[in-house]
Amino acid sequence: MLLENLSLFLRIVEKGGLAVAGREVGLSPATVSERLAALEAYYGATLLTRTTRAISLTEEGRALVEGARRLLAEAEELESRVRRGADVISGPIRLSAPEDLGRRLLVPVIDAFLTDHPAVTIDLNLTDGYVDLVGQGMDFAIRHGVLADSSLRAKPLGDNRRIVCASPAYLERHGTPQHPDELENHECIVMRFGQNIDREWSFVIDGVVRKVTVHGRRVVNDGGLVRQWCKQGLGVALKSIRDVDADLASGALVELLKDFSTGSTALQIVYPPSAVQPRRVRLLIERIAAALSPGRGA
Template identity: 40%
Template structure:
């Protein structure tokens, strides 16, 4: 049995990440011809095309998409094995790619990273903040922070703590429209829709004793960022379901009011995710342990 063409697999992974032969060549410090030959060699061995090539665009074929994650793991684990050998005799160094939700990243993660980087001056952070779903493996992310109910997947997940949610609106809105006494009442309210969930138009509730409720909601705003709802909430235009870290100051100041507090909202948690596999560079392990400690404590102190 012939050994796999590990070089070609690694080059394929780099082409997928950089979306071009030239980008992969620059990243790997090889010629574009070397990249092209490696892809041709791999396609011939597999008996299938990995890319659709035109003069303007390079896109993955169905076969290419199916194999991209495998290629990324081959490249990642090879790099990790080499880096582990080098790093065992020195302090962690190098780049860590980190993804997190936008508002949480700005309010809580960025201050923690400043502390981490002061402790580890040899580590660089590529921080990507977005509420959109991030393909951790496909985009080469080392660590992702997610606030969600996680589906089963091949990713490694560490739950750091619960994230408490609130049903909120301005006191003026509730004075005008009325305060809901049961989740079902929300069907008659102007509810803002946060779109980065599996079922954005349905809010689910559970109360001590086991009673459950699900209500289909609708309203004047649909957005993929909770911060964007706050001005309209303050203006009395509707109701939103938002996490504590977004609304705690608003509630304390009396600008917003929380209702239905005897109901639990969903089962979201704060999670730290990493790609499949057990080998990780020392710099990634260092950041994982630091963030796990800081964010676990934050969950207990701030009641996320």
């Protein structure tokens, strides 16, 4: 019963409420509340702070989330080895990745992995926004940039250079900018990251990093749509080289302002600091790292 209550506790945290967690597993709100109370009594600590609108983890609850994931992963791994045999990989994997990179580079890796391991299931969250790995129950995520959460662990996949690009059709109609300051006169396609709109693009100009404010009628939180609009000739975009390398090679997009570096960001696989990861998760991480690391696939 302890493992079942721990699993229910994690579901409450992931879904953000007792009622919705109960609906998913066929339990009444009263039963969910009773089982949560039993878990709190077992550990002698309050795990969740509840109001009429939301729940939040206490310090003890946050510690239990990490420990419960580890314990359940170990139990699931043991059951799989006993029931299916040591060589059979099975069970769910939950991961998150940026929209464009996920569709272009990650999905083929996942498809091949699922073909090789028919007993594995994948829950893929494609988003360019921040994902709380622990709170949302993710096994790992692929992220650009420096870790905001220092408690997470990371597996580097190399740098990810950013470039300014546009389609030949756009450049034929509007001309080719020769200096970052000229972007003020161009229609730029702008990314939104959560509440932040990326209207300031950084360039190295005369050896100094300077931000140039860009403008455009299209703002979106989907990197794949930014790429699509850019290829359609609807504006200039700032994109990861990994997202548009095939478009540059085919001539669908043209790199601009090559003499002015726009910098690069780290690409990495990040995961909660659990001592144990299920074998299926470790194998998929290794497969993705092999495909996305520099000189090995992407």
